[in-house]
Amino acid sequence: MKQLYFHYHMDIMFDDDVQNHxxxxxxxxxxxxxxxxxxxKVDVYPNQYLSESNDSFxxxxxxxxxxxxxxxxxxxxxxxxxxxxNEARIYExxxxxxxxxxxxxxxxxxxxxxxxxxxxQFGKRSTNFQKAMIIMEQLQKSYEYKxxxxxITTTAEQAMSLGCGVCQDYAHIFIALCKMAxxxxxxxxxxxxxxxxxxxxxxIFEVDENCQDVGYWIxxxxxNNILVHEDHIKISNGRDYLDCIxxxxxxxxxxxxxxxxxxxVYEAYK
Amino acid sequence: xxxxxxxNKKEVINDLLARYGVKFGIYKNNTxxxxxxxxxxxxxIIPKDEFDVLEAGLKQRVxxxxxxxxxxxxxxxxxxxxxxxxxxxxxxxxxxxxxxEVMPSKGIYSHISGIDLVQGKNKEWYILEDNLRVPxxxxxxxxxxxxxxRGCPGIFHDNxxxxxxxxxxxxxxxxxYSNTGGLNIILTPGRYNAAxxxxxxxxxxxxxxxxxxxxLVVENDYLYFIDYTGNKQKVGAVYRRxxxxxxxxxxxxxxxxxxxxxxxxxxxxGNVAILNAPGNGVADDKGIYYFVPxxxxxxxxxxxxxxxxxxxxxxxxxxMDYVLENFDNLVLKDVAEAxxxxxxxxxxxTPDQKESFITLMKAEPRRFIAQEVIDFLDEDIVDNGIIVKxxxxxxxxxxxxxxxxxxxxxxxxFTRDPNSFIVNSSQGGGFKDTWVLSR
Numbered sequence: 001m002k003q004l005y006f007h008y009h010m011d012i013m014f015d016d017d018v019q020n021h022x023x024x025x026x027x028x029x030x031x032x033x034x035x036x037x038x039x040x041k042v043d044v045y046p047n048q049y050l051s052e053s054n055d056s057f058x059x060x061x062x063x064x065x066x067x068x069x070x071x072x073x074x075x076x077x078x079x080x081x082x083x084x085x086n087e088a089r090i091y092e093x094x095x096x097x098x099x100x101x102x103x104x105x106x107x108x109x110x111x112x113x114x115x116x117x118x119x120x121q122f123g124k125r126s127t128n129f130q131k132a133m134i135i136m137e138q139l140q141k142s143y144e145y146k147x148x149x150x151x152i153t154t155t156a157e158q159a160m161s162l163g164c165g166v167c168q169d170y171a172h173i174f175i176a177l178c179k180m181a182x183x184x185x186x187x188x189x190x191x192x193x194x195x196x197x198x199x200x201x202x203x204i205f206e207v208d209e210n211c212q213d214v215g216y217w218i219x220x221x222x223x224n225n226i227l228v229h230e231d232h233i234k235i236s237n238g239r240d241y242l243d244c245i246x247x248x249x250x251x252x253x254x255x256x257x258x259x260x261x262x263x264x265v266y267e268a269y270k
Numbered sequence: 271x272x273x274x275x276x277x278n279k280k281e282v283i284n285d286l287l288a289r290y291g292v293k294f295g296i297y298k299n300n301t302x303x304x305x306x307x308x309x310x311x312x313x314x315i316i317p318k319d320e321f322d323v324l325e326a327g328l329k330q331r332v333x334x335x336x337x338x339x340x341x342x343x344x345x346x347x348x349x350x351x352x353x354x355x356x357x358x359x360x361x362x363x364x365x366x367x368x369x370x371e372v373m374p375s376k377g378i379y380s381h382i383s384g385i386d387l388v389q390g391k392n393k394e395w396y397i398l399e400d401n402l403r404v405p406x407x408x409x410x411x412x413x414x415x416x417x418x419x420r421g422c423p424g425i426f427h428d429n430x431x432x433x434x435x436x437x438x439x440x441x442x443x444x445x446x447y448s449n450t451g452g453l454n455i456i457l458t459p460g461r462y463n464a465a466x467x468x469x470x471x472x473x474x475x476x477x478x479x480x481x482x483x484x485x486l487v488v489e490n491d492y493l494y495f496i497d498y499t500g501n502k503q504k505v506g507a508v509y510r511r512x513x514x515x516x517x518x519x520x521x522x523x524x525x526x527x528x529x530x531x532x533x534x535x536x537x538x539x540g541n542v543a544i545l546n547a548p549g550n551g552v553a554d555d556k557g558i559y560y561f562v563p564x565x566x567x568x569x570x571x572x573x574x575x576x577x578x579x580x581x582x583x584x585x586x587x588x589x590m591d592y593v594l595e596n597f598d599n600l601v602l603k604d605v606a607e608a609x610x611x612x613x614x615x616x617x618x619x620t621p622d623q624k625e626s627f628i629t630l631m632k633a634e635p636r637r638f639i640a641q642e643v644i645d646f647l648d649e650d651i652v653d654n655g656i657i658v659k660x661x662x663x664x665x666x667x668x669x670x671x672x673x674x675x676x677x678x679x680x681x682x683x684f685t686r687d688p689n690s691f692i693v694n695s696s697q698g699g700g701f702k703d704t705w706v707l708s709r
Contacts (some may be wrong), residue, residue, distance in 0.1 A: 022488070022531035024520045051491050055521075055534055056370035063520075063532055065489060095349045098356040099367050239367060250519045250531045 002230040004081045006191055008198070009261070010247060011074035016255030018073070019141040021046070021066040023249040026236045027077050028060040029190070033087040034219070035233060046070050056108040057186075057243055059236035072163065073246070080268070084230025091214040097205050099239075100184035106240040107176040110157035116142070117180045128183040129206045132220060135177045140225045143170065152241065167223040168241055171200040174222040175240065178204055186237050188219065191242040193231040193265045199244065201228060203237060276311040277652060281423040284309055286417050292410065293465040308700035309414050310651045314664065314682040319418065321678065324387070324395060324435045327576030329674040330566055332383045335400060336670060337569040340378040342552055343369050353568050354561045357585070361636060362558060364403070364551015366514060368521050368534075375507075375543040379550055382444065382509075384408075384667045384681075388579070389647045396532050396579040396644055400562065402546060402554040404511055407681040408667050409468040411703045412437050412475070415679070418703060432706040434679030438475035440669050445476065447509045447671035448543035452506030452570050453495055454478040455486065459512050459528045469511050478509065490530040493542045507543040508533075514548045522548075530553055556605040556639050557583065580642040584635040592635055593631075593640045597624065600640040601691070602631075613692060621642060646663045646691070649702065651684055660684045663693050664704060680704040 008102040010026060014088035025044065031037045044050060046066035053061050062075075070127035103109065109117070119137055122131055154162075155175040156250050178185035184205035202220040208214050219228025228234075236244040284306070293304040341348050342359060350358050359365055384405025386398040397681070414467070415434050419426050445454045456478045458469040473480035478496040479495055484507065487494050496501035510517060516526040521534040536542045540579040552558065560581050582589035593600060597616040604612030619627060630637050648659035662684035667677040683693040693699045 022520060024532070024535075049489050051535075053538060056372060057366050060429070061535075063535055065532070093350070095356070096346055098346075098349060099360045099365070099370075102360045150623075183644075243368070248520055248524065 001085060002083050004077055004083055004193065004231075004233060004265055005268055006077070006081060006233055006265045008077040008191060008263050009074070011072065011260050012247075013258045014071045014073075014254040014256075017069040017071060018254040019067070019069050020241075021047070021064075021070070021073070021249060021251035022041060023064050023066075023073075023247060023251075025062040025064070025075055025247055026055070026059045026189070026247075027075055027246050028062070029077075029079070029081060029233050029235045030058075030060050030074075032234070033090055034083065034085055034228075036082040036085060038080045038082070040077070043074075043076040045072065045074050049113060055243075057236070057238045059238070059244070083233060090215040091208065091216055092205075093206075094207060094213055094215055097184045100205065101179055101182060102184050103176065103179055104239045104242070105155070106172055106242065107156045107179060109176050109180055110161075111158055111212060111214045112161035113173070113176050113180070116160060116192045117177055120177075120181075122181075127206065127209075128178075128181075128215075129218060130206055131181050132174075132178060132185075132204045132218075135163065135174060135181070136220060136222050136225060139170070139174060139177070139222055143173065145170075145223065167200040170223040171202050174202045174220070178202070186217075187244055188234055188237045190235045191233040191263055191265050193267065195262070195264050197261055197263055198235070199223075199232075200241070200244075201232070203228075204267045215221050231265075272407075273312055275425060276313075276418070276423040279418070280309075280311045280652060283311060283414070283417045283421055287414065290413060291467050292413060293467055295462065295466065305698075308686070310684065310700055310702045312475055312652065312657075312707040313416065313648050314448075314662065315705045315707065318707050318709055319563040320393075320395075323575065323618070324666065325678075327395075327574070328385055328668050328676050330468075330570065330572060330575055331385065331397070331562065332380060332668040332670060332674045333402070334562065334569045335383065335402060336379050338373045338565050339553050340377055340549055340706065341403075341569075343549060344371060344373070348565070348568060351568070353564055354558070355585075357636060358557050359552060362552055362555040364514075364549070364553075364555050366522075366551070369547075369549030371640075372538045372549075373540070374537070374547040375540060377448050378448055378670050379547040380553070381448060381545040381547075381670045382441070383546075383670070384665045385668060386663055386665050387576070388644055388663045389645050391645045393647070395576060397562070397576050398579060399556065399559060400554050401633065401665075402550040404513055404546070405665070405667070406465040406468055406511070407665050407683075408437050408441075408677065408702075409471045410701050411412070411679050411681050413471065414701070414703050419624070422575055429705075430708040431707050432678040434677065434704075434706075436477075437667070437677050437679070440677060441472065441509075442476040442478075442677055443493055443705075444669045444671045444675075445478065445509055445543075445545060448545065449506035450543055452504035452542075455481050455495060455505050455508045457481055457483065457486070457508050457510040457512055457530075457563060459483075459569040465511065472509075472570070473665070483528045483530050486533075488530060488536055491536055491541055493530070493533060493536050507545060509545045514551060514606045517548060518546075526584050541640075556603050557585075557636065560639060573696045579644055582640045584631055584638055584640065590632075590635060594628065597628075599643060601643050602627070602638055602640050603638055605639060615691075616640075643691075649684055651686075651700070651702075658688070660686065660688065661691050661693060662702070678706040
């Protein structure tokens with residue numbers, strides 16, 4: 001159990017007036033069995049028309065509309081997260097998470113992923129979690145962390161054939177491989193202790209050993225080759241990056257955009 | 271002779287239809303071409319007792335389909351009970367996870383269903399497909415009937431034909447029933463859409479506003495129509511003639527310029543009705559079609575009144591074997607295609623085509639269905655002044671308010687090519703009125 005302070009800030013400056021700006025933000029961590037979020041402060045600009053809701057993946061969304069001309073946009077999220085709580089597992093019915101077994105356009109395998117998958121030796125490892133560990137182990141050996149070779153639209157297949165990428169690519173590849181092994185897997189966006197950007201990892205669905213009809217989600221961070229633990233703060237989840245876009249916007253004008261993101265997460269009383 | 275008057279008026283009526291702009295737009299080599307939708311004045315006639323059976327069967331089918339879509343996006347009992355393999359649901363392109371747990375106004379998903387049927391030579395009707403996304407075509411028999419009545423009033427006086435001019439009233443009742451408070455809107459992508467005539471005609475007939483995406487705006491969780499003076503009026507129901515992926519760039523395709531940002535979020539909160547609800551594609555998939563009779567038994571505890579055309583799913587080994595053995599007697603359909611595309615007859619393939627098709631089918635069995643070729647009961651049409659027989663189907667319209675209502679008419683589409691089975695207007699077919707007799 002850790003007490004983490006987090007501060008997540010994004011601002012965008014536009015060269016030119018932006019009008020009729022609609023946006024949906026998925027930037028707010030929610031309390032669940034692993035984390036408890038307190039003292040949450042959210043600030044959004046422009047804030048003329050704001051409302052809140054949850055999407056179908058249960059992510060917290062802030063929706064906004066700024067009809068007037070503006071050249072600045074930002075959001076700011078501050079709070080305290082009590083992580084690594086490991087409370088009683090929340091069980092879900094196996095038949096209700098079925099859609100997490102099917103590939104999306106981003107996680108659809110091609111030749112590179114199929115070749116890699118064929119090289120995996122699962123041996124006697126039969127549970128979803130054991131298989132996922134094998135996938136992570138092998139991925140660590142053959143995939144390299146490297147910035148600026150991929151971008152936000154890179155698919156799992158493209159990232160695999162490049163042989164290197166960032167956390168988003170690790171997560172997409174990992175999800176694609178899990179699905180090929182018949183394991184329901186989903187994409188997670190969150191924050192990690194330290195400074196920098198938001199992070200991406202994966203949750204896989206593990207079937208309960210005593211009752212095959214139910215199961216629970218386990219967080220795995222393939223980029224860092226570790227299980228999700230008390231340094232991770234979860235923000236959102238979905239089938240892939242597209243379900244978790246932090247700031248989705250539609251607007252007129254704007255010219256060139258300059259985006260600045262800063263994430264700071266540190267432990268209290270250290 | 272009953273038809274004589276009708277035959278004489280054919281040109282006059284077609285001229286009037288052209289003047290009213292009853293056209294069908296298609297894209298040919300990336301240019302938009304509007305063509306006339308040729309009208310044949312000889313109607314398809316369905317006797318009362320025959321239509322009574324159709325009506326009962328269609329109501330039953332649409333009830334079950336609505337329950338199925340609701341189940342898929344909420345409880346998923348049909349998956350749990352293994353009536354339909356989950357593969358057929360989750361790998362279907364019309365299944366949209368972003369619609370999970372979203373309950374439409376009054377729990378209705380398919381308000382306007384266009385069910386395509388054919389009649390075999392044995393007089394038996396078969397369901398060909400269910401169109402639950404954005405089915406079009408009701409306006410054509412509506413206006414054709416109006417003009418035919420004007421041209422040949424005697425016929426309607428002397429014969430017991432059910433009036434079909436109540437479609438707009440039924441549609442308005444359907445919109446009103448789901449309406450969450452506010453205007454009824456018909457949302458069109460604009461005049462370059464194939465069915466633009468229909469959008470404008472239905473708006474006029476139902477007293478709804480015809481609007482494009484840029485005349486509608488979301489503010490504080492409600493949808494507003496901006497009228498020509500700049501006033502905002504709250505919207506309660508949107509009969510959208512735009513497909514799911516273009517409806518809202520915030521939830522669906524972010525590239526869409528014809529949608530309304532945050533519309534789906536308003537819908538999610540129950541503050542507007544969308545007809546038909548997004549996500550319906552899961553039930554009008556050609557693979558799911560196979561399971562509809564099973565759905566009827568599962569949800570309603572009734573036997574299906576109307577039969578599917580005999581269908582095989584290569585997904586099941588037993589069916590795959592049958593398809594390979596009887597390849598030349600079957601019609602094969604790619605489940606992802608619509609509008610008569612992706613339909614091939616086993617008998618019309620060259621040995622090479624057959625071989626590559628079978629390879630593809632074995633690699634992706636989930637992608638195809640195979641059906642027995644039904645020996646259609648042909649309809650009379652006039653071709654250059656001579657009456658000839660052509661293949662035709664029937665699109666029946668079922669509207670869902672508190673209870674399903676079946677329109678006592680329908681769009682009869684025929685092929686002008688004597689060797690073709692494909693009746694879709696996008697493939698150059700024509701249409702007829704459908705007369706349901708009241709005795």
